[in-house]
Amino acid sequence: MTGNENPFFEYYDDVLEILREYDVTISLGDALRPGCLADASDAGQLSELIELGNLTKRAWKKDVQVMVEGPGHMPMDQIAANMKLQKTLCHGAPFYVLGPLVSDIFPGYDHITSAIGGAIAASSGADFLCYVTPAEHLRLPDEDDVKEGIIASKIAAHAADIAKGVPHAMDKDNEMAAARHKLDWDAMFDIAVDGEKAKRFYEQTPPAERHTCSMCGKMCAVRTTNMILEGKEVKFCSER
Ligand code: SF4
Structure with a gap:
């Protein structure tokens, strides 16, 4: 609207200098991540992923560690391929996912839709899972929601560790x-x-x-x- 570029993008190299000085790892977020199943793997998401890969390389060049944020909402059959794409386009940088939620019609149960997607993502290469609470899309979570969300996410992570054959996971x-x-x-x-x-x-x-x-x-x-x-x-x- 103002004709100006996002300042974090415009001054990315300056930001990297500060991160390097204080030894901070940058989390490269995905503003175009799918917000519903129908948007999954669309051109916006994938072109942003290519840009995140470029930003990853620029950060590494300045000796700054990076993790890359991922989807979002996604049908189950697209999750494994998305993890492989991210690893390729972002040069193997650690990937963390917000879910992905595998259905859009279970508000009140999105810790479960998220854990199902998280288990597939983690067993297909995702390195970190963001938990989702049952209150997602509805209200701020309370203490019980947070507990339910974290446990659901731990189930997904643990199941993936077992599937990947992590020593002693089982x-x-x-x-x-x-x-x-x-x-x-x-x-x-x-x-x-x-x-x-x-x-x-x-x-x-x-x-x-x-x-x-x-x-x-x-x-x-x-x-x-x-x-x-x-x-x-x-x-x-x-x-x-
Ligand atoms: S088999 Fe035994 S332990 Fe398992 S559900 Fe039945 S009563 Fe409970």
């Missing part, structure tokens, strides 16, 4: 499997990322005996298998 999952086999509830609550919630849910409908949960009661498949392995007789009908 250790806790293996510990959980062993605790479940033993029906050791206290161990399960300790291992759980949100053990407090897990324990609250378990105690809300307490089973008659702690060697099952209220889902199947004495029909518990784990308990039955353990009894068989221990050579005990299984008699559901006569059992009290």
